[in-house]
Amino acid sequence: MTDERLVVVSGAAGAVGGAVAEELREAGWRVRGVDLRPAAHGVDEMLVGDCGNAEFAERVVSGASALVHLAAQPSPDRLRPARTFLNNVPASFTLCHAAAEEGIGVIVAASSISILGMAYAPDDSTVVPYVPVDEATPLQIADTYALSKGVDELMLGMIARRFGATTIALRMPFVATGEALDGWGRAVAADPAPRTGELWSYIDTRDAARAFVQSLDAGLTGAHVLTVASSASLGSVDVEQLLARHLPTVEIRERIPAGRSAYSTALAAQRIGFSARWCWCGGTLGREQPSGLHTSFDHAP
């Protein structure tokens, strides 16, 4: 029997998964966490195992009405690169396919802006053609982690078409909060060059968590890929100035005021009501300003 408020959260022991699980519980969901290791907090029940195991995946999705899929190796270099792909893709496919076969109506999964190719590119020849970056920006996948996210996005489209489920892939930049985000903000303000591959972007973990909950409740149908990011730049850097210095071939299609992000989140605003609430702005971690810093690249691709 399906429990209408039971959601499976894979990767629940991870940094983002823990925050998502807590946000879901606050929104009235019962959370069944799943991970290779036990989750310390935020879940009502916990199943420990590999999402890539078919029998385990069937048990995990049994009776649930929604899936939030975060389980993955979150970069190509924590394991050997091939192992990243060989962990992530079977885990995503096995769990999401089992969810669809179980009749789960909505699947929200973590994707990554690394799919654009720059974050882990082998050299500096991979460059986005224009900013603000949006969901129509061409993919230039250049590593096994990004490839696993590209396969996830395609697979979610297949599941929406084949099973009639709603699928939403949330493309996130670097996710952090608290001291970690503060540390990165200060480091990037002092020396922006190391974050060029990510176009100086980030999302506060609390905003990422809210985006997953909003996705479940948005009442969408079909398959969606949405970018969610802070509307501020990491370290409050001036993206246009840095592009001119480091990436002069990038076409600036819309002006990016100093301190603003290179990413458009207009589509996420339109489809799930997303807007970031938290930022590392002007040297401190705090709430985004009600004017100026909200999503104002207001065209969706």
Ligand SMILES: NC(=O)c1ccc[n+]([C@@H]2O[C@H](COP(=O)([O-])OP(=O)(O)OC[C@H]3O[C@@H](n4cnc5c(N)ncnc54)[C@H](O)[C@@H]3O)[C@@H](O)[C@H]2O)c1
């Ligand atoms: N952290 C970021 O900056 C960032 C940015 C963009 C996207 N993402 C994506 O968000 C998601 C969460 O990332 P995170 O930062 O919380 O990573 P994390 O490493 O903290 O958490 C990921 C969790 O997934 C679990 N896991 C991995 N493979 C598994 C498997 N086969 N079966 C069961 N569990 C498995 C791990 O044990 C871990 O607890 C990932 O999909 C990641 O790719 C993260």
